Amino acid sequence: MRGFIYTRATDADTALGAVAHNAEAKFIGGGTNLVDLMRENVERPNEVVDINGLPFAEIKELPDGGLRLGALARNSHTANHPLVRERYPVLAQALLSAASPQLRNMATNAGNLLQRTRCYYFYDTTAPCNKRQPGSGCGALDGYNRLHAVLGTSPQCIATHPSDMAVALAALDAVVQVQGPNGARSIPMSEFHRLPGDTPERDTNLSHEDLITAIDLPALPWVRNSLYLKVRDRPSFAFALVSVAGALELADSRIQNVRLALGGVAHKPWRAHRAEEILTGAPATPELFRRAAEAELQAAVGFEHNTFKIELATRTLVRALTTLTERSFA
Numbered sequence: 001m002r003g004f005i006y007t008r009a010t011d012a013d014t015a016l017g018a019v020a021h022n023a024e025a026k027f028i029g030g031g032t033n034l035v036d037l038m039r040e041n042v043e044r045p046n047e048v049v050d051i052n053g054l055p056f057a058e059i060k061e062l063p064d065g066g067l068r069l070g071a072l073a074r075n076s077h078t079a080n081h082p083l084v085r086e087r088y089p090v091l092a093q094a095l096l097s098a099a100s101p102q103l104r105n106m107a108t109n110a111g112n113l114l115q116r117t118r119c120y121y122f123y124d125t126t127a128p129c130n131k132r133q134p135g136s137g138c139g140a141l142d143g144y145n146r147l148h149a150v151l152g153t154s155p156q157c158i159a160t161h162p163s164d165m166a167v168a169l170a171a172l173d174a175v176v177q178v179q180g181p182n183g184a185r186s187i188p189m190s191e192f193h194r195l196p197g198d199t200p201e202r203d204t205n206l207s208h209e210d211l212i213t214a215i216d217l218p219a220l221p222w223v224r225n226s227l228y229l230k231v232r233d234r235p236s237f238a239f240a241l242v243s244v245a246g247a248l249e250l251a252d253s254r255i256q257n258v259r260l261a262l263g264g265v266a267h268k269p270w271r272a273h274r275a276e277e278i279l280t281g282a283p284a285t286p287e288l289f290r291r292a293a294e295a296e297l298q299a300a301v302g303f304e305h306n307t308f309k310i311e312l313a314t315r316t317l318v319r320a321l322t323t324l325t326e327r328s329f330a
């Protein structure tokens with residue numbers, strides 16, 4: 001591990017100033033991913049700016065009925081907050097499906113969104129990886145790619161984003177609040193993470209100096225009928241092979257509102273807009289669910305070890321919609 005300076009920020013301006021003056025500095029919150037990456041020499045900041053003393057840990061209601069999740073609120077606190085559990089069960093379930101209780105007690109909401117891919121080659125500093133070292137190649141393309149993406153890939157990178165929380169936030173149309181050198185701004189979840197394209201080293205549309213302060217959930221009373229389905233190799237402490245964040249509202253057996261997002265299939269949470277279009281306004285039937293899921297996965301392309309994800313994602317979408325429909329009639 002490379003030596004580094006430790007700076008403790010007491011307010012947002014101090015934190016932003018420290019990072020603005022040093023292109024190799026990094027913010028640190030819970031550190032559950034960054035410290036691992038530093039130990040492996042994947043991340044090599046020369047300074048870490050501790051932001052745990054900043055006042056961004058609160059979860060509070062917004063005037064319009066939405067909810068503001070502080071950037072530094074811990075994942076366990078967020079998952080167990082009564083208003084999150086009652087109004088946004090998909091988010092509580094996604095958080096509780098991730099990592100271990102010990103990690104959830106440390107990991108922050110902002111850090112969850114900023115965690116890096118778990119592609120094996122990204123962590124192996126002897127392997128080529130365009131995300132870790134632009135221009136070096138992609139070890140996964142012709143390597144072992146069982147965990148990798150089937151949607152939105154590029155010849156530069158086929159990694160997946162590992163966050164479960166981000167998939168739920170994509171389905172909920174959450175908004176990330178950011179403070180940067182030019183003041184505060186809001187980034188919709190749909191624009192927060194990026195597809196790899198020619199710049200796989202960039203996971204998000206944040207700049208180096210940007211500091212996440214909160215994540216806002218819109219007021220959506222109907223998403224109380226929501227769920228997070230995660231398919232993985234073992235029942236705990238494993239990343240998703242495929243996951244679905246879903247919410248559904250029926251009116252006279254027709255689909256009034258639906259939200260769907262997929263995890264484990266792309267470089268960013270994959271909002272299933274195509275499926276949503278097909279489903280909205282139509283009678284809720286198993287045939288329709290299958291047709292919508294197949295349409296969403298139509299553009300998917302598998303690699304040597306992960307083609308199974310295409311059918312798995314299709315079936316997981318159908319299962320999520322079926323479960324949500326049954327719950328509507330319960």
Ligand code: SF4
Nearest residue numbers: 119121129138157158
């Ligand atoms: Fe690196 Fe992306 Fe290729 Fe993995 S898939 S080796 S992260 S470039």
